[in-house]
Every structure is written in structure tokens, then in C-alpha cells.
Amino acid sequence: MIKSKRIRFGHWAKTDIDLAHELWGEPDVTKYISKTGLFSDEQIAERLKFEIASEKESGVQYWPFFEKTSGKFVGVAGLHPHGVGIYEIGFHLKPEFWGKGYAIEAAEKVIDYAFNELGAKELFAGHNPNNIASKKLLEKLGFEYTGDEFYEPTGLYHPSYKKTISG
Numbered sequence: 001m002i003k004s005k006r007i008r009f010g011h012w013a014k015t016d017i018d019l020a021h022e023l024w025g026e027p028d029v030t031k032y033i034s035k036t037g038l039f040s041d042e043q044i045a046e047r048l049k050f051e052i053a054s055e056k057e058s059g060v061q062y063w064p065f066f067e068k069t070s071g072k073f074v075g076v077a078g079l080h081p082h083g084v085g086i087y088e089i090g091f092h093l094k095p096e097f098w099g100k101g102y103a104i105e106a107a108e109k110v111i112d113y114a115f116n117e118l119g120a121k122e123l124f125a126g127h128n129p130n131n132i133a134s135k136k137l138l139e140k141l142g143f144e145y146t147g148d149e150f151y152e153p154t155g156l157y158h159p160s161y162k163k164t165i166s167g
């Protein structure tokens with residue numbers, strides 16, 4: 001699978017429930033991605049199932065990735081289908097790894113994979129209006145703001161973005 005300088009990607013498996021809890025059981029990670037700001041145990045189990053099903057059905061998921069030197073689980077970065085030839089990109093990192101350029105490093109690999117391996121024509125992304133880190137990250141990755149769209153999981157209008165292979 002995808003590898004870069006400091007990280008290697010894996011795939012979610014049914015047995016990864018503890019890993020899923022390490023990430024989505026952390027309130028700082030879910031603060032901007034659910035209505036309550038938290039994921040219940042049931043939502044974490046559902047999310048794991050969803051990611052596994054996504055890869056089975058569409059060949060993509062928010063892949064777990066790991067620090068090469070320590071083997072530690074860093075978080076997820078990846079894709080979900082969002083229309084014909086269009087994928088949504090997303091990233092959730094454990095707080096101990098924030099601010100070290102891991103999101104950028106993972107996102108660059110995922111973007112390259114989407115355009116060059118999957119033949120995507122466009123990538124979509126959105127973020128909670130209060131999530132400044134995510135806004136900065138998307139701008140740095142060259143995403144272009146397209147408007148605000150309602151996002152059911154938070155019940156808010158999320159600024160939305162697109163990126164094309166040339167953009």
C-alpha cells in the first residue's frame with residue numbers, strides 16, 4: 001500500500017476495535033466531526049464497520065497509518081466515494097501527533113493515489129466551520145473553496161472545497 005518518508009498505511013480489519021477506540025474514543029479528535037463532539041462505543045464500532053465496508057465496496061477507506069520508526073498508530077487519512085469519479089478526502093489524527101506535518105504528509109500521498117492510481121477527476125473536502133486546523137490544512141493542500149454545505153453528522157453547514165488534478 002501507500003508509503004511515504006515517515007509513515008506507512010494499513011487497512012482496517014474487524015479485529016481493530018481497540019485501535020478504533022484509541023482514535024475515535026478521543027474527544028479532541030471527534031470534537032468537530034459529530035453533533036455531540038463525542039463518539040459512543042456503538043458509533044466507534046459502526047465507524048469501523050463502515051470503513052471496512054467502504055474498502056470492500058469501493059476500494060477506498062480512511063486508511064489507518066503508522067509511524068515507521070516507532071510503529072505507533074498515528075490516525076487515519078483516506079477517501080470515500082462522493083459521486084462518479086469524485087472522492088471525499090479526510091484525516092483524523094491522534095492529538096499526540098498533531099503539529100508535526102503528518103496530516104500534510106499523509107494527505108499528499110492520498111491525493112497522489114486518488115489522481116494517479118484511481119483516476120479520480122475531482123476530490124471533495126469539507127470541515128466544521130470552527131475547525132481552523134482543518135481549514136488551514138485544506139488550503140495548504142491547494143483545495144479551492146466552493147461554498148457551504150449541510151453536513152448531517154454535525155448538523156452544521158461546513159465550508160466545502162474541491163481539488164482537480166491540475167488545481
Ligand SMILES: CC(C)(COP(=O)(O)OP(=O)(O)OC[C@H]1O[C@@H](n2cnc3c(N)ncnc32)[C@H](O)[C@@H]1OP(=O)(O)O)[C@@H](O)C(=O)NCCC(=O)NCCS
Nearest residue numbers: 029091092093098099100101102103104127133134136137
Ligand atoms: C486537522 C488535523 C488533521 C491537522 O493535522 P496535523 O498533523 O496537526 O497537521 P499538519 O501538522 O500536517 O499541519 C498542516 C498545516 O495545517 C495547519 N494547522 C495544523 N494545525 C493547526 C492549528 N491547530 N491551528 C492552525 N493551523 C493548523 C497549518 O497551516 C499547517 O501548516 P504549517 O505547519 O505550514 O503551518 C488534526 O488536527 C486532526 O486530526 N484533528 C482532529 C480530527 C479533525 O478534526 N479532522 C478534520 C476533519 S475535517
